[in-house]
Amino acid sequence: MTEPLRAIQISDHVFWVGAIDWAVRDFHGYLTQRGSSYNAYVILADKVTLIDTVKHSFEREMVTRIASVVDPQRIDYLISNHAELDHSGCIPQMIHKLRPERVFASTRGVAALADHFHLDEEITAVKDGESLSLGNMAVTFVETPMLHWPESMFTYLGDERVLFSNDAFGMHLASSERFADQVDDAVVECEAAKYFANILMPLSPLVTKLLHRVAKLNLDLDVIATSHGPIWRANWHKVLELYAAWAERKPANKALVVYDTMWQSTAAMAQAVCDGLISGGASAVLMPLKASHRSDVAAELLDAGALLVGSPTLNGGMLPAVADVLTYLKGLKPRNLVGAAFGSYGWGGEAVGQVEAMLKDMQVELVADSVKVKYVPNDQALGGCVALGAAVAEKLKGLGAAG
Ligand code: FEO
16 A cells, blocks of 8 residues: 555644655756755644645645645735746646635745746735734744845744745755754755755855844744755754855865876876875875766765866767766855866867866866876876875965865
């Protein structure tokens, strides 16, 4: 017998009614190896209120879960914290089938929903700090622009000390458990870090500001009800501490060596660079791009102090996998990095210069001259690669990168 799709109670009058996506593996280039969830919530107040919806294809799952605690036709209010389709995908159906009395979003949310769905029904704009009465309870809205889109906001239910934080503090993790304290700590921290690195790293200064703002609001909190992955309850403060550290991006004494190779020459150079880093006292992570997804490189970069990138030259350029990962990482705007470039070549040898230029464009401080080797590295050339790694390790030491 299959498990019925039930709502899960998260506070006296709040129920999780979302959907678990065990199959999703790609979120705009982010490998969601453990799937994800789209968390919607229903508040059983005088005005029955639905907070967000789920991805379009999961409508039945959400509605079935809602129906396990309340007739979906009784939903009075629908609040959209974020217009991205993983949360707003069922808004048109909910409006047309359930006819809620009112639908709310931030001012920019109203515009974004209009641009997505071109609905005739009115959506009411709410402002930062505004409260909305649900009859016997009330919610307050907190605008969180750019976390993750310009129109994003939090909704806070003070009566039950629940913060609906949408994309913030979430993770891509499908699980039968609904609360973070029910899942292995190492898995939770690993997936939360990967999510931060791949989605929020470029917004780190805004995350820091948001955390200060949340602290100033002095919200009484029992639960942070995110829109992806498990919900934070007793240990909710842990994710705030992690976010504060990640947003600061204080580099550790750790270097990533990322490369692709044609005939194993650049691979041999990468290994030698890695040896140099380790002998120089740094922690090193070797990431061959034939075996490393770009989003796992981003996750490893979250606390790294150095990025070393290797590519042979193919048709006057770097290998496609190297261009892919550099383009992706550039968009994530990692700060406080030192690094270097290396690679083998046959005649033109343009790739290493192109990698160097990309690293400079990413504000990576190049520590030493790049190493280029014609065709196959001999012992002397490999010694140059070891020296390159050791020079980067020395620089990390000089910067006081934490071990
Ligand atoms: Fe989970 Fe920005 O959407």
